[in-house]
Amino acid sequence: MKAINLSKSLINYKKGWVAINNKNKVVAHAETFKDITKKIFGLKDKVTLMPATSDYSRYIT
Numbered sequence: 001m002k003a004i005n006l007s008k009s010l011i012n013y014k015k016g017w018v019a020i021n022n023k024n025k026v027v028a029h030a031e032t033f034k035d036i037t038k039k040i041f042g043l044k045d046k047v048t049l050m051p052a053t054s055d056y057s058r059y060i061t
Contacts, residue, residue: 016051
């Protein structure tokens with residue numbers, strides 16, 4: 001599997017949760033998991049949820 005660089009997409013998100021679509025774009029952001037699930041409910045795109053942080057190095061393998 002090829003590595004994906006999300007640093008440009010996630011640069012403005014330091015806390016809370018983000019939803020990323022299959023084109024690697026942030027489609028939703030919220031402070032809590034409950035709020036992000038409400039925001040993405042009904043979206044046609046499949047999304048990946050991940051916690052927003054100031055340091056994404058733990059996601060790099």
